[in-house]
Amino acid sequence: MLISPLIDAALAGVLGLLVGSFLNVVIYRLPKMMERHWADECAQMQGTAAPEAEPFSLVRPRSHCRQCGHAIRWYENVPVASWLALRGKCSSCGSRIGLRYPVVELATGALFFLAVRQWGVSPAAAAWCGFSAAIVALAMIDWDTTLLPDDITLPLLWAGLIIAALGWTGVTLPQALWGAVAGYLSLWTVYQAFKLLTGKEGMGYGDFKLFAALGAWFGWQALVPIILMASVIGAVVGIAMKVSSSLREGGYVPFGPFLAGAGLTAMLFGPNAILAAIGL
Incomplete structure (x- = not known):
């Protein structure tokens, strides 16, 4: 009787890890998207054309290293495990990848686990x-x-x-x-x-x-x-x-x-x- 609820909670925890990985994108990109939107509104109010910029959203461009531009491969983006395997560094330039990334993933995974453990599926x-x-x-x-x-x-x-x-x-x-x-x-x-x-x-x-x-x-x-x-x-x-x-x-x-x-x-x-x- 105890095995099934634990498995359900564990699966929810894995889902939480994946969601946490996406939240890292949201945390970084959403404020940048807001800043771009404000800049566009200011330009329109002033009657000037906003400077052209590359598309920037939660899905574009593809995730990459902020230092060298290295495109992050799928196996470098596995929650927590990739950060550990890479020892917290970019595989291309060796620049540091912040500890906060796996922490956000682990926190979200833990919260999903606890939610399903408490309320079931x-x-x-x-x-x-x-x-x-x-x-x-x-x-x-x-x-x-x-x-x-x-x-x-x-x-x-x-x-x-x-x-x-x-x-x-x-x-x-x-x-x-x-x-x-x-x-x-x-x-x-x-x-x-x-x-x-x-x-x-x-x-x-x-x-x-x-x-x-x-x-x-x-x-x-x-x-x-x-x-x-x-x-x-x-x-x-x-x-x-x-x-x-x-x-x-x-x-x-x-x-x-x-x-x-x-x-x-x-x-x-x-x-x-x-x-x-x-x-x-």
């Missing part, structure tokens, strides 16, 4: 696997660029509402709807108050949309535990980075990765476990 497990993939991508993009792309946050929000309507996660549609509303408005209110008092912007609109999406997935009752955990983790990481003098220019730390981490914790252990973990 079911629509709920599929939904939480999709949630995990989106959250991993958002966390890494925000950490790199301080951007939370609408191309991911808004579909994640709508998916939470649709899945609640289908009854796959135990969150009712009214709970999801008010969770989305409360998630967005709560951070928007904090943002406006901070801006009024200091004249500075403490966070971006992407954070509002991500918190709204978490509200849609977990319901309005989970918002307080999630924001508390995100704030605690963010404070600890921020202090550690300040002590180690590793803060970025301007002394800021993006909040999206901590919201993402709290969301994954709520997925795996439940919102109430978050309150217990921080002593409430």
Whole structure:
């Protein structure tokens, strides 16, 4: 009886590794695609022609080494295994391939494994696997660029509402709807108050949309535990980075990765476990 669920979870983990490999592409390319789109819009507003550029999307051009342009062969793109076989270096020029690539793949694989282990082969497990993939991508993009792309946050929000309507996660549609509303408005209110008092912007609109999406997935009752955990983790990481003098220019730390981490914790252990973990 135990073998089949473990095999199902293991297969889901393998699928997660493959999805994680694709997420590495999304994490790097989607912000670049957004920058190109903004440049094109600016050129149109100024009445000038945007400079011609090679096609650039999630599938074009083919994956290659950023240093020497070496096209990555299929057997050099096997999740985790290829990075280990290549010893973290390009097979052509020997330039370093970041450790983050296999880490993203392993993290996604582990989340898929845990989702299927917890919910079995079911629509709920599929939904939480999709949630995990989106959250991993958002966390890494925000950490790199301080951007939370609408191309991911808004579909994640709508998916939470649709899945609640289908009854796959135990969150009712009214709970999801008010969770989305409360998630967005709560951070928007904090943002406006901070801006009024200091004249500075403490966070971006992407954070509002991500918190709204978490509200849609977990319901309005989970918002307080999630924001508390995100704030605690963010404070600890921020202090550690300040002590180690590793803060970025301007002394800021993006909040999206901590919201993402709290969301994954709520997925795996439940919102109430978050309150217990921080002593409430």
